[in-house]
Amino acid sequence: MCQKSKILVIVTIFPSVTETFILNQITDLIDRGNDVTVFAYNKSNDSIIHQLFLDYNLEKRTITHFKNQKTKWLVCKEAFIFFRKYRKKIDFSKVFFLLNPFSIGINKKKIKVYYDLPVLLFKESFDVVHCHFGYNGKKIADAYQIGICKYPKAILSFHGSDLTPSKVELYKNLYKDVFKFFNAFTINSIYLQEVLLKINPQLKNYYLIPEGFKKQYLQPYLQVKKEESFFKIVYCGRLINWKGPDRALRFIKVMVDSGLMNLQLHIIGNGEMKQELLILASQLKIENYVVFHGAITQENVFKIMASSSVFLLPGIADKQTQRSEAQGLVLQEAQYFKLPVITxxxxxxxxxxxxxxxxxxxxxxxxxxxxxxxxxxxxxxxxIEEMGKKGHEFVLTEFESKIIGDRLTNAYHDMIQ
Structure with a gap:
């Protein structure tokens, strides 16, 4: 791939506290000399912004859609602001063409696609469009199908929520045009590869590229001292059923009842189960052994991990959707901090x-x-010390961003050739 390829990255929420793997990938592409623009459908509502986003000044590289507002009035207002802000970048000849009364039929389809992807109205072209999540890829495929997307190459990264096992039959139709118009696909684990090949058994142009971490952002926290007075267990993830945070509380209850007192469970993250978990901790009478941190910055997550003893992720396969953890980058981050993982x-x-x-x-x-x-x-x-050391060495050789970036660069190179 050319050192300075122009890449358009399409994501759903940016920046997202729970999707640091996308931040890591984007910044690695920038490190390699590429010109990256991000188009996001939603701006994060979280007050937490990772340092990585700030250090790379990604706000200046990000275009956020105007359509996801609470009222029609706000949509119109944000659309006006959008077109005023980017007026010098927009090719208004495309807009005027949509008003052609002799092409009403085809223009209806174009208006819908342009509304979904107003970045396609820009004069600027890109060498590669890289979509994250299958449903965003579907929108780009629609744009290719009616001829208004002219970018030479397209790559789509599946992450898990877009490859739910129970929806395989639905995806066969939903992603039909995606498989037709995209040049390459990535998945982050063999597990997702198996789901993908159930949808399209003939697919060949896919790459197994795990999510990675940027070592330079974790390394400073290795100096944080372990809390020797406590056996400190960490759970980090969304507080949802199939990640098993309630199970973590029950495990602590058994340990306390067996006479192990100098321990703590640190639960990092927010989600639909938060209130339920607070009640459960009270019912189990283990409030003094559990700390609920909520959503916190990546830097504070690293501090907690670095001072801990063990990382716990007792997830399940959801009974209805069959969905479970596709990779869980947080597991690799925990191992970097020399924590044995129990999962x-x-x-x-x-x-x-x-x-x-x-x-x-x-x-x-x-x-x-x-x-x-x-x-x-x-x-x-x-x-703990022996396993932690092995885990640290393992993830450095398999999941560091530069290694993962090499794999993505190779995928780009194969696609562009």
Whole structure:
């Protein structure tokens, strides 16, 4: 790939606290000399902004859609602001053509696509359009189909929510044009690869590229001292059913009841289960052993991880959707901070650790074994140190952003050739 390719990245929410892997990928592309523009459908409502976003001044590279407002009046207002802000970039001949009374039929389709993707009205062209999530790829495929997207190459990254196992039959129709118009696809684990190939068994132009972390943003926190007075367990993720935060509370209850007192569970993240979890902690009478942090900056997540003993992610496969963790970059970040991981054998988790060397991979329904392994590490601090060191070395060689960036660059290169 040319050193200075012009790349349009299309995402749903930017910047998103829970999608640091996209931030990592975008900044790696910039590090390699590429000119990156981000088109986002929504601006994050979170007050938390990761340092990475600020350091790379990504706000200046980001174009945010105007349509996702609460009222029609606000949509109109934001649309006016959008067109005024970007008036020098917009090719108004395309806008005037849409008003042609002799092309009403085809123009209706074009207006819908341009409304979804107003960045296509810009004079500026791009060498590559890189979509994140299948449903955004569908919009670009529609633009290619009616001839208003002229970008030479297109690549689509699936992440998990867009490859829900229970929806395979639906995706066969939904992604039909995506497979036709996109030049390459990426998935982050063998688990997602298997789902993708159920949708399109003939697909060949796909690349297995895990999510990665930027070492330079984690490295300073390695100096944070471990809290030796507590066995500190960390859960970090959205507070939703299939990630299993309620199970983590039950495990702590068993440990406390067995006489292990100098321990803490730190729960990082927000989600629909938060109030339920607060009530459960009270019912189990373990409030003094659990700290709920809510959504916090990436930097504060790293501080907590670096001072902890073990990382816990007891997820399940959702009964209705069959969805589970596709990769879980947070597991690799935890291993970077020399934490053994205790996690479920669901989804793509097993591909991001070394079972019995960098942590323990447990069948999700075996709650007793989760507790046993937690107690085992509690009683064997030397093993925590040994597993932590192996985990740190493992993720540095497999998941660091520069390594992941090389794989993406190779995919771009294959696509452009």
């Amino acid at each position: 479920s054998n669901v989804g793509g988790i097993k591909y991001g650790m070394i079972p019995n060397e960098t942590g323990f991979l447990i069948e999700s329904e075996n709650e007793q074994e989760f507790v046993e392994k937690l107690i085992f590490l509690y009683k064997n601090p030397q093993l």
